[in-house]
Structures are given as C-alpha cells and as structure tokens.
Amino acid sequence: EYRNVIVDKKFLSKIRKIFNKTYAMIDKEYPNLKFYLEGRRKSAISTEKKNILYLAKNKSLDDFRDLLAFRIILFGDDHSMKLIETGYSLMKNLIDFMILQGFTPCEATEVFETEGFSNEDLNILVPDHSFLDVNYKHLVKDYIVHPKKNGYQSLHVAFRDVSGKCFEVQIRTLAMHMLAESSDGAGHDFYKQKRY
Secondary structure, eight states: OHHHHHTOHHHHHHHHHHHHHHHHHHHHHOTTOEEEEEEEEOOHHHHHHHHHHHHHTTOOGGGOOOSEEEEEEEESOTTOHHHHHHHHHHHHHHHHHHHHTTOEEOOOOOOOSOTTOOTTSOOOOOOSSOOSOTTTGGGOEETTTSOOTTOOOOEEEEEEOTTSOEEEEEEEEHHHHHHHHSSSTTOHHHHHHHHO
C-alpha cells in the first residue's frame, strides 16, 4: 500500500495541487494570519514501524492515514487563546474547503497516549474546552484540549479521495511545533525512539 501511494503520480499531483490551493485559501480567508505550510511523505521505515505499533495495540491499519501529510504552523502570540481559537476556526474552514475540492473527511480515531498528562511539568496553554463546532468534532483528533502525556498538541484531520487514498492535515501554533520537534519529551526523535 505504501508503494502504491508513493508511486501514484496522479494522486501525488492531486496532492500537490491541493497543497497550493490550501495555501491560497488560508491566505485569502485569513489575510492577517502569519503561517507556514509544509508537506511530507512518511518514510518506508517509519511506515513499517507504525504498522507494527498498530498491530501490537490491536488497532486497525485502516486508521493509518498519514503516509502523506500537510502541517500548518500558526505564528502569533503563542500564550494567547486567540491564536488557538484561530487554529480551530481554520480547521473548520479547511474541512469545508476540502469537501468542496472533492475530498471526504474521515471519522477521527480516538486520541491516544494522553493518559498521565500533567501541565505542572510543562508550560503549555490548554483550553478548558474545544473551540471546534460540534458538527466537526467527530472528524478531528484534538490533541490541543487533550495533549499527549509528553505535551504534544495539534489538531489532526484525515481526508480520503475517491480512490480511497488518504492524507492528513495538522494545525498547530509555533510553540506547539517547537515542543513537538524539540529534544525533550515531545521531541520527534525522542518520541519515535520511545515508541518503537
């Protein structure tokens, strides 16, 4: 399946076009928002390890939808609830936009590895409720209201095209991104070494 996705030039071309359209949509709908949009393809080794993890946790491999992903990083006052609210607003608009582009949002799987989170050790902003419209909550993995125990925060949504191929979009603030990529608890390399 991994090989089918990474060599499907038609699908990759469609993803590149939607990447560009997504950038234009955000720029138009949020003219004062500073953001960075990046894309990535999961490596074959990471894919294999994630498959093994899913099987070990008795999770369906159908839930593995992030071979290809976009990440939207929001810049602003990271200690402001307003930037977080903007992230939720953007997620709603993004879902509506992707539907208009012919993609179907997938039902979100449950958040995981959130047990044991304590904000006493971390200086992160955790809202007391989700700012996502109730009609969209079943589509979004909300790690902002429910951070992972290592402090990881982000909003995740997966989309499927008519052929059944999926990609994921993540939205987070710069502070959330820096924590996720740093060398301490939520750091990407540390996280992968610990999990695998």
